Amino acid sequence: MIETGLVRKPTEKHPTAFQATQLTPTTFLIKEYDDIYSEHPFIYVKIVAQANLVVVIDTGCGGASSNSNIHDIGLREFIEMVDIDVNDGKPLNREGKMNYTVVITHCHYDHILGVEQFSDSTILASSRDFPFLLPSALPDSSLCKGMGIHTPSYISTLVPHLYSIPECAVLILHTPGHTPDEVAIYDSAEKMLYVGDSVYEDEDIIISNQGSITEWLASITVLISLVNAENQKQDSGVIREVLINAGHCTAGKPALEVLKAGKAFMLDVINRKEPIRKRAVIWGEENVYYRQERGRFSLRCPARLVLGTA
Template sequence: MLSLAEFVVWVVGVSVLVFVFIPIRGHRGPLDDEESELEPGELLPYTPPPAEPQAKRSAFKAYRLTNTTFLIIEVDDIYSEHPYIYAKLVPEADTILLLDTGCGGASSDRTVEITSLRAFLERVPVAENGGRPINDGARMRYVVALSHCHYDHIRRSPPRRALPPILTMPGLVGVEQFACDSPVLQSAHSPAFVARDALPANSLCTALGIRTPQFASVLIPHNTMLTSVSGVPLGMTLLHTPGHTPDEVALWDAHDLMLYVGDTVYEWEPIIFPAQGDISVWFATIDQLEAVVMSSRLPEAVRINCGHRTVTRPALEVLRAARQFVSDILTGNVEVRWRRWRRGEWHVDYRQEGGQFSVRCPERLVEEARHQRRLSI
């Protein structure tokens, strides 16, 4: 049995609880939400959480190479080129320097929705960029350098199905997505090779029956430090590296010890010299690139990054091994795997045992290089 005093305390306690937690019509309890307009007994409306936007499938994937540079791979193009594209972010210049623009848009994966490189850069979250697009909100401008003018580095094929314009940028092919508002840089080594009337043939677009991009470019001299539109240095030096093609260039990042060489050399796929290639000149380019590496503060730390397959490999190792393999071809120490008649002349294919290096080119280029070597002895 409760004593009278205990009973009084119990009644007072219950009264306090009722006052605090049970609303009285026309009055508000001290724990009520001061912003609520609900009457007693009325339920709060249910507001579902905002849906996460569904990630759209893209023709590209991106991976961080350095604090400022990303590798972008076109993973499943119908040409089986899988070109490597590089994007260096330079916040102090409010600029992204792109090396090449790929050949994507016609993916073997029919579920791909984003076929525009520019849309990928500005709209697709990248895990290694903190889940943000590389150019989030399109805040940074672009400068585009073309390693050379072959189709798999400058164009984009039209999509095979209707997609939103922001994802495909219809009517704009590859580098055209950027040329409309950004400078496009090419080698000044052979202006005739990259002239507008020569581009359809020299880009190989004519041979493939695909549209050639139309764009204006700035021809850059050898050994030029690149800058933004406003003149801020971008931390890259453009080098003329002819041989694979007359217009081939490399970019040298002396700060990050990164060398970007386009299609001059790469591993595990054939290095394909077109009819306008020159193997003797290619040897001179390899020597030049090795000299650049050796002049750096840490030659053994320099990494080479190529237009296909090879990325962040020791530069000296790759350059020297490639030179030795092509030299072995000229001395007859590598057998021809096949000879085929293509585009009006015989083409040959050489492959190193193990497959690290292989070369495919007009047989004429090999014979010309052998002749030049005999003359130099």
């Protein structure tokens, strides 16, 4: 629990860098809409009341804003002390009375800069590429070193593919591509799929310098199969469609359509049906940019992944 008495509570004149909306009866989207890095990450909070548990998916950029009108508090403080209109005017986890399980979709800085606030909690991450997440590797893997910012120090439990969080019907899947450690999270009770930075709309999908388009395509194919199967299941005689929630931009949309459309765009890139819009050196390597004519999907990736050259 955070000692809220030491923190000045936000007001309408001095709001926080976070805004919360409700996605399902148990799940909330927290948008870090005004962070100092202009990343605007999406953070998800699921309340599992029967298990006295709050599941947090990613922790964002830490809550700092360059706007002097923004009250500088962290994600955990926001969850525990800020009244949320769509939660009956109460904080999501008042005074930290419920425990936390934090799932990190991948280790890039805009998903982990708030994780130290949950150092007393269970933190889950992918076991697929253990060296990528070693403390000695994390400054580079997280991009914190390149950004010249503090690399969070935290201890995570590395979980296998198809790991189920014991207290709830939430499944963690290894979905490498964007990064080697990317995971997706599927909440079968609410039929909500969380995909981190694997796919979203209206901003560049990024395959990092350590990523792989081949692995990305395989991961998206796995998710399409999962969603296809789940979309056929009935709940009390009613079929509910799985919705997709990404680390940026996209939330609460039909998962199957977004996944299929994103995959089709990536295949067009690979098959040279999409022209290169721009080239730039990113983190020491030439990257190429693609964007659909109408702009729904776009991509930035190392040139060697699509052109066969460094």
